[in-house]
Amino acid sequence: MPIRPATPADIAALLALERASLTAGHWSGLQYQAIFEPTAPPRIALLEEEESTLLGFLIARPLGAEWELENLVVAAAARRRGLGTRLLDELFGVLRSQAGAALFLEVRESNRAARALYEKSRFIEVNRRKLYYRDPLEDAVMYRLIL
Numbered sequence: 001m002p003i004r005p006a007t008p009a010d011i012a013a014l015l016a017l018e019r020a021s022l023t024a025g026h027w028s029g030l031q032y033q034a035i036f037e038p039t040a041p042p043r044i045a046l047l048e049e050e051e052s053t054l055l056g057f058l059i060a061r062p063l064g065a066e067w068e069l070e071n072l073v074v075a076a077a078a079r080r081r082g083l084g085t086r087l088l089d090e091l092f093g094v095l096r097s098q099a100g101a102a103l104f105l106e107v108r109e110s111n112r113a114a115r116a117l118y119e120k121s122r123f124i125e126v127n128r129r130k131l132y133y134r135d136p137l138e139d140a141v142m143y144r145l146i147l
């Protein structure tokens with residue numbers, strides 16, 4: 001299954017996939033549209049699909065010399081098949097080709113699946129933000145990967 005950059009034609013599918021996942025980051029349709037505006041700050045949005053069905057995607061943005069992974073979602077029915085790992089590996093390759101120095105992210109402390117994926121992908125826990133998330137109130141764990 002090839003990984004490709006997302007386009008404006010994918011917005012409805014991106015929204016549907018993240019809405020179906022409680023622990024994913026949740027954006028509005030307007031926020032997804034803004035990624036593709038000609039004057040928008042550079043972002044990387046990659047997705048993987050099977051027979052035109054979206055199975056997973058990620059979004060990252062540059063912050064100074066580093067990059068932030070803003071969202072990563074794999075469809076519930078397609079989890080534990082390596083898609084999350086493949087999407088991350090593709091992102092690492094793209095960032096290295098752009099001389100990206102590091103990639104960081106924040107995740108809910110209770111999100112065991114995501115944390116296990118990030119740790120397996122060699123991210124290192126670097127910090128915590130106490131009671132950062134609401135509904136439910138919870139710490140954010142910050143991870144960083146040197147590219």
Ligand SMILES: CC(C)(COP(=O)(O)OP(=O)(O)OC[C@H]1O[C@@H](n2cnc3c(N)ncnc32)[C@H](O)[C@@H]1OP(=O)(O)O)[C@@H](O)C(=O)NCCC(=O)NCCS
Nearest residue numbers: 023024072073074079080081082083084085113114116117
């Ligand atoms: C987190 C998520 C993206 C993982 O995607 P995935 O495609 O299932 O991940 P992979 O198949 O590449 O898993 C790689 C490794 O991560 C770990 N892992 C993934 N899901 C796990 C789970 N539910 N429990 C424990 N470990 C898990 C395992 O070590 C796994 O390797 P293994 O299958 O050989 O044991 C997916 O569960 C998801 O979309 N969750 C909801 C959205 C979300 O929370 N996103 C993160 C926001 S910060």
